[in-house]
Amino acid sequence: MKITALIMAGGRGERFWPRSRKSQPKQFLSLTEDGKTMIQLTVERILPLVAIEDIYIVTNREYRLLVCEQLPTLPPENILCEPFGRNTAPCIGLGAVSMSLKYEEAVMLVLPADHMIRYNSIFLSTLREACETAQMGENLVTIGITPDYPEVGYGYIKFHPEQAVNHAYIVERFVEKPSLELAKEYIAANEYLWNSGMFIWKLTTILNNIQKYMPDMYEGLIKIRDSIHTPEENDVLEREFKKFLPESIDYGIMEKAQNIYILPGSFGWDDVGSWLAVERIRKSNELGNVVSGNIITIDTKNCIIEGTRKLIAAVGMENMIVVDTDDATLICNKNSTGDIKKILENLKICNRNEYI
């Protein structure tokens, strides 16, 4: 069966400021040493499984050019532009109806554009298994990440350890980001996996489920589909999208539908949620520093320093993040990465949009 992929690339990625900006969010940046951007890596990663002409990117209108530039071999008609961000359900719905015009039947992978995966062969074999599970009946399959520690920044998925089809387990429920205490309980229970935001299903399965659980949105999506390649395409897309409520696919479908399966994945996954991810992705030196650019460190350890051509000299620093760009420099305690958004709030209030 044909396998297609929908890569979700509409995020703003404020947590990677000042390198990520509204005009160039995380998925279009390179955080690895090979210089490839996250969306390029995401596409490259699945090419053994999905032909480039079967890969679709959903993004915002303002990022269309970035996608074209960074993925020159992708057919331009495979770039789907949301007029507004409306969370993952409308985004995936738009992808599904667009694909349904071209493919009578296909398995659809839904993947975020801004995650890192270390062991690609394991990732691909997990995806292959997920495709097999998705093809059997009307299954909705997700990938769950085997947790290493009680992370409070991720959602969790509880599965029935006794109810498996091949390697896929039946999902009991989706749970929101927990408290540390709860996260520890989840880890100890051995029945929870991290919610990776990756989904695998047949096009028909997801459309049937949208029709059943999100009938209003389904109606709008059908109108959008019918307008594609007509002069009204943009008007209909904008009008219908405006009506969609912002909703996640987890809440809109996965928590309500039947036949939800989860495949445990152990392929070195990272959602690259903050600058701290850089030290998981890149090698640190013997002092625990991850540095790039024109850097001198004296008595400095466990720091992340991202420079450009400008000289950065760090003296007596510990546990800090420094990110230098042409017009802004961030210096942030590793324990304070959650506060980076406050800088952006401050800049917005002061109308200093050139930095956002």
Add this chain to the structure above:
Amino acid sequence: MKITALIMAGGRGERFWPRSRKSQPKQFLSLTEDGKTMIQLTVERILPLVAIEDIYIVTNREYRLLVCEQLPTLPPENILCEPFGRNTAPCIGLGAVSMSLKYEEAVMLVLPADHMIRYNSIFLSTLREACETAQMGENLVTIGITPDYPEVGYGYIKFHPEQAVNHAYIVERFVEKPSLELAKEYIAANEYLWNSGMFIWKLTTILNNIQKYMPDMYEGLIKIRDSIHTPEENDVLEREFKKFLPESIDYGIMEKAQNIYILPGSFGWDDVGSWLAVERIRKSNELGNVVSGNIITIDTKNCIIEGTRKLIAAVGMENMIVVDTDDATLICNKNSTGDIKKILENLKICNRNEYI
């Protein structure tokens, strides 16, 4: 009696890197909010006591232009250029013989170009008293700073508390930078003052003492004096200076001579020895931060942040110094300012002279 001043402005000021560079050391920088440079403030401070045409600047050849630019009302012939740095004794000797061509008798103030003084009227009245003491007989007078705390970065001067002429005490001895333990003893003893490096004496007194305690240097200085305004002036200066041993006036004269007096000064003195001085000179805000430039701070306290036009965002920082310039940024723990010189060593080893 005529009062002249010799302002010593030859220092390299490595401790204010990256704002201070070999091409523009500390004395030519502004660290205050009024935008005036340290040498400008030093000259301005003594104008009620010394006419501009009686002020001499000793500096390196490469700083002549900076002195001219920053002190446009100073007669250019009052800028004396050492061909090499040889510590304070040859520097002061050069000043004294140069002045002795113009003044038959005068009291000479010797002042560093890169100190800050908060209470100028108290400073001037201390200098006036020092001039009076210098005029009586053949006295060598220095200003001692009443210590606030056991600083280990300064030299100390022990005086005889019982032996005073007016407010000037007889000096017992000069002591080098002490250990913390020793510094605490000095403070407790109430018989030690900080060595400020400021001296007051008659021209004839210092020349007589140089002749007596540094006869070789004296001979060279006389040759230099005799060559001034002749075609050989530069050659003689270079040849004789090359022969001078690098020696401080403290070691060469003050520790050996008779009639050494010290006047205690309490005029808010600061030798501006490191970036830490900035928070003593400038006002900090309610969180203890001293910031200038285009700065956003979030949950940041007790930091010194010196920027330019570039945005610097500090998040969760404490007790740090950030200094941004066009081509280099320093980020330094306040407890590590002594290690800034290691950056310069590193740059020298790597031959990256553009940053030095």
